[in-house]
Amino acid sequence: MSPVGTPSAESRTHAAEIDDRGTGPAAILDVHDLTVAYQDRPVLWDFDLVVERPSLVGIVGPNGAGKSTMVKACLGLVPRASGEVTFFGRPLAKMRRRVGYVPQRESVDWDFPVTAFDTVLMGTYGELGWFRRPGRPQRERARECLDRVGMSEFASRQIGQLSGGQQQRVFLARALAQQADLYFMDEPMAGVDAATEQVVFDLLRSLRDEGRTVLVVHHDLRTVPDYFDDVVLLNTRLVASGPVGTTFTAENLRRAYGGRLDLLEIAADAVEAGERSR
């Protein structure tokens, strides 16, 4: 096991930290009354979510349900109309080192003149602060993170010359290099090859086993019961959230997806598959 990503003693004590109100351990993520509107149209309405223990959380819902928007609003990437979000009991500005983000693959220009290694190294920039350049510890960690996603041999490849799945793995390695305790990942398994999907899934598991939390915007209902501990069903409003076993039900899926039959069939299969695997 590589030392990469092992939570430091420091972050462990942080996780058990008493929050400002002194009422108990602060939640890993606490989203309260989050509302986002583009122009006058609400895309996310009164959304609440509390994540209290390290887990893998799948965020599902129909297209345009506000999944990515919810993630971006939590991270301050789109303006909130209202609502409050705390990470480990404090606002994001004070907790940036412990929060990592994997954007959608389409959000960057893959012709950018950087190699896979350079990209992963950027994950360490946050801890360096202004003006300091990455040194040997950062380079070593970047190399280890590339190794962890099985991309060592492509370290010096320009990122545009990687396959979609390989690009996604580089993005994950960059997030790993940040050594965060809470990750937001926007569709990390969209359009990737089977090998990459397995790598991503194994990685999510090992992150969770290290005591980290990962929120994943996910599009494939069939794999939800296999991949996640908890699920958030979203359609502009929160439909349901909680453990997959009790929350990922046909009834909740119907409420999230409305009357779209094709999707409901898929959902029924997924629920069934989930029940079989339990």
Added chain:
Amino acid sequence: MNWLAPNTLFVLVGTSLLGACMGLVGAFAVLRRRALVGDALAHATLPGICLAYLAVGRRSFPALMLGALLSGLVGILVLVGLRRFTKVKDDAAVGIVLSVFFGAGVVLLSVVQRQGAASAAGLETFVLGTTAGILPEDGYWIGGTLLLCGAIVTTFLKEFEVVAFDSQFATVQGWPAARLDLLLMAMIAVTVVVGLPAVGPIMVAALLILPSVTARNWTERFGRLLLLSVVIGFFTGVAGTLVSTRYNLAAGPTVILSGTALWAVSLLVAPHGPVARSRRRRSLRSQPEDATTDGRLDG
């Protein structure tokens, strides 16, 4: 051989330093997809130049540059306003600002010329640019701008890199993307303005874009791209000046065409140019046993 007279040497220093500066700042403009904003800004400088001339009454470099900078910034503000408050899309907004401001500038220029053709002689050069238009004092401004931009880029290299590549990721990491963009915009504005006398507002954007686009054919690393872009900008300035002085051609266009020539050659011969790339792809296809290690995995 009077085309290599001391005066020409001085002009040569001016244009080559300008090319270097354009190469440096332009690389960021292109990578951050702000190149057309530089173009809009450049065209928007003309009204300011004319107004400054009308106010001061002579070709005073600092006054004209200040006027250029101010009206360029007004152009950018209009651009931002169009984007935010109307349904006009980015490309159309750039087109509007560019043509309206430049049109206003040309009208003002004719007002200036009517006031006295002789005294306004220096101003026409601001439309197409002339290396002869570079006076010794202009050279100091160009050199100073290069030093300043070089210092800023060296200081904020890692910050500019992460914001240019992935501004959302950078924002979550805590980097102030908007403020760094503003700093980049300021560098573009100042560089464009000091480059106006030599290249003119119409073509200055090309000098901003060409060096880094050429450099991209030679390297796939960020730091090397910046360095190469500076070097290529430098030699674009040298070549353009020599050719334009030797054959008495308009300076701005000649500089741009030299840059274009360097770019065209790079497309053909550079290791990361399209020709080299398609040759590599073809050789891969003829050796299918290598494709598993060097080819793409299906994504």
